[in-house]
Amino acid sequence: MDTKKRILDEALTLFSERGYANVFVADIAGAVGIKAPSLYKHFRSKQAIFDAILDEMKKNYDRQSAMLDMDGNSASADAAHFSAVSEDDLVKTGMGLFMYFLHDGYVRRFRKMLTVGQFGDPELAALFTKQYADDPLSYQSAMFAMLSAGGVLKDADPDVMALQFYAPLFLMLTVCDRHPERENEQIRLAERHIRQFSRIYGKREETL
Amino acid sequence: MDTKKRILDEALTLFSERGYANVFVADIAGAVGIKAPSLYKHFRSKQAIFDAILDEMKKNYDRQSAMLDMDGNSASADAAHFSAVSEDDLVKTGMGLFMYFLHDGYVRRFRKMLTVGQFGDPELAALFTKQYADDPLSYQSAMFAMLSAGGVLKDADPDVMALQFYAPLFLMLTVCDRHPERENEQIRLAERHIRQFSRIYGKREETL
DNA sequence: CTTGACAGCTAATCGAAATTAGCTTATAAT
DNA sequence: ATTATAAGCTAATTTCGATTAGCTGTCAAG
Numbered sequence: 518m519d520t521k522k523r524i525l526d527e528a529l530t531l532f533s534e535r536g537y538a539n540v541f542v543a544d545i546a547g548a549v550g551i552k553a554p555s556l557y558k559h560f561r562s563k564q565a566i567f568d569a570i571l572d573e574m575k576k577n578y579d580r581q582s583a584m585l586d587m588d589g590n591s592a593s594a595d596a597a598h599f600s601a602v603s604e605d606d607l608v609k610t611g612m613g614l615f616m617y618f619l620h621d622g623y624v625r626r627f628r629k630m631l632t633v634g635q636f637g638d639p640e641l642a643a644l645f646t647k648q649y650a651d652d653p654l655s656y657q658s659a660m661f662a663m664l665s666a667g668g669v670l671k672d673a674d675p676d677v678m679a680l681q682f683y684a685p686l687f688l689m690l691t692v693c694d695r696h697p698e699r700e701n702e703q704i705r706l707a708e709r710h711i712r713q714f715s716r717i718y719g720k721r722e723e724t725l
Numbered sequence: 726m727d728t729k730k731r732i733l734d735e736a737l738t739l740f741s742e743r744g745y746a747n748v749f750v751a752d753i754a755g756a757v758g759i760k761a762p763s764l765y766k767h768f769r770s771k772q773a774i775f776d777a778i779l780d781e782m783k784k785n786y787d788r789q790s791a792m793l794d795m796d797g798n799s800a801s802a803d804a805a806h807f808s809a810v811s812e813d814d815l816v817k818t819g820m821g822l823f824m825y826f827l828h829d830g831y832v833r834r835f836r837k838m839l840t841v842g843q844f845g846d847p848e849l850a851a852l853f854t855k856q857y858a859d860d861p862l863s864y865q866s867a868m869f870a871m872l873s874a875g876g877v878l879k880d881a882d883p884d885v886m887a888l889q890f891y892a893p894l895f896l897m898l899t900v901c902d903r904h905p906e907r908e909n910e911q912i913r914l915a916e917r918h919i920r921q922f923s924r925i926y927g928k929r930e931e932t933l
Numbered sequence: 934c935t936t937g938a939c940a941g942c943t944a945a946t947c948g949a950a951a952t953t954a955g956c957t958t959a960t961a962a963t
Numbered sequence: 964a965t966t967a968t969a970a971g972c973t974a975a976t977t978t979c980g981a982t983t984a985g986c987t988g989t990c991a992a993g
Contacts, residue, residue: 520970538746541950555971557952632840642903650900676914677921684892692858695850706884713885717925728940749980762982763941771981 521559523549525573528566533629537567571641574627578648602669604715611711612704615686619693619700629694649687654679670718678718685710729767731757733781736774741837745775779852782835786856810877812923819919820912823894827901827908837902857895862887878926886926893918 527548531540542563543553560566618624631645657679664670670678689703735756739748750771751761768774826832839853865887872878878886897911 536744536746538744542952543950551970552972553950554952554954554973558970563951646900646903650896671925673921673925674917677917680893680896680914680918681889681922684896685888688858688888688892688895692854695854706888709882710885710888713881714889717879717881750982751980759940760942761980762943762984765982766940 520549520551524556524559524566525570529570529623529626529630532567532570533626533633536633570627570630571644575644577623582652602664602667604712604719607715608708608711611682611686612708615690615707616704618686618690619704625694628690632691632694653683653687657683668720671720673718682711682714728757728759732764732767732774733778737778737831737834737838740775740778741834741841744841778835778838783852785831790860810872810875812920812927815923816916816919819890819894820916823898823915824912826894826898827912833902836898840899840902861891861895865891876928879928881926890919890922 524545528540528545531544531548541553542556545566546553546556549556556566560569618628628649631641631648654676658675661670661678661682662675665672665675665678686707689707693700693703732753736748736753739752739756749761750764753774754761754764757764764774768777826836836857839849839856862884866883869878869886869890870883873880873883873886894915897915901908901911
């Protein structure tokens with residue numbers, strides 16, 4: 518029935534673990550519980566499976582970023598939202614985002630697949646940069662600009678603030694992707710990072 | 726003559742651009758100006774070429790990190806070195822490091838190769854994490870600890886300072902690797918980052 | 934001069950993996 | 964009941980890319 522979906526799902530897992538070239542159609546079939554030739558009842562080729570995953574991902578990302586206001590265009594939220602943000606608030610939302618990226622099976626596998634497959638394919642490279650650099654930075658930059666305007670944070674360059682807030686989370690994600698056993702260590706570090714960020718940029722004088 | 730070296734050099738370029746599996750021995754041979762079978766006069770197999778690159782890289786890294794004191798063990802430098810560091814000093818050394826990582830052909834191609842090839846191979850994943858996360862962080866953490874002790878910077882968690890200093894540079898490197906045309910934009914951003922970092926953590930009150 | 938190692942070449946060979954052919958069964962609509 | 968379609972299987976077939984065989988020319992040592 519939904520064999521087609523199961524194929525996409527298992528293929529994504531395998532691609533994200535070993536990369537496109539190191540996954541054989543027989544592996545995908547095996548994971549689904551069928552034989553390789555049967556895959557061709559559902560997809561024209563191995564490449565078509567990959568492309569289908571990509572399409573689905575793009576749809577998902579658009580939906581998700583619409584939901585989270587994570588895309589670059591969002592000047593939608595207004596300053597009121599941010600006028601009363603505490604350190605704990607920042608930690609909560611920051612860690613929430615981090616944990617979501619870290620643990621959501623779909624997001625995670627897709628990130629790994631992109632990391633693996635990107636070079637040589639300009640389209641993939643662009644997608645990677647958009648999703649994991651430009652969009653988050655642009656969203657957070659807007660957010661920090663409002664936090665500054667709202668008097669919650671110091672009045673510093675919001676692009677740089679976004680960079681200093683987000684880049685550490687990105688680096689820790691890449692570490693976790695490669696070494697799942699270091700997850701807890703990285704989660705603790707992430708929290709320390711956000712707290713310190715909040716103290717450093719916060720206007721209120723809290724103990725340093 | 727030094728055909729062997731030329732093979733390693735061209736292979737590294739190709740691997741870094743397209744990944745191991747997408748490079749054919751014929752491509753490497755072609756880049757060197759010979760035919761595929763002739764490669765086997767110099768290396769036992771395609772894998773042997775890859776391994777040789779890796780070995781050479783490890784040697785280079787050890788030599789280089791000994792030179793730059795970039796490895797984890799270096800508590801060697803003493804506080805005196807750091808007792809009188811200005812914002813411009815930090816910018817100069819930080820940007821120097823950034824530009825070196827960005828432009829040095831060898832370092833750059835190796836980083837891209839590791840990025841591409843890492844999953845599925847635990848040894849490569851470990852190498853990547855060591856070279857591009859743990860070692861720089863640990864070195865810089867030590868450095869910031871001294872800068873704090875020396876009264877140059879505020880007295881904050883040095884691990885987090887290192888993370889907030891280094892991770893943005895790392896993120897910008899990955900952007901540049903995928904989109905060379907954005908290099909200048911990223912270089913400017915890197916400088917803004919370092920300056921702001923220095924102001925935020927600096928003890929002297931400079932204009933914000 | 935001649936011999937042997939070296940580095941290159943062309944023309945096989947080998948192997949692995951994707952894809953196709955063609956058969957079978959089940960199910961659902963006519 | 965019949966038939967068409969979907970989805971699976973086994974057994975080819977095809978393709979492609981790594982590797983091997985075996986020949987050739989060069990050049991330095993003797």
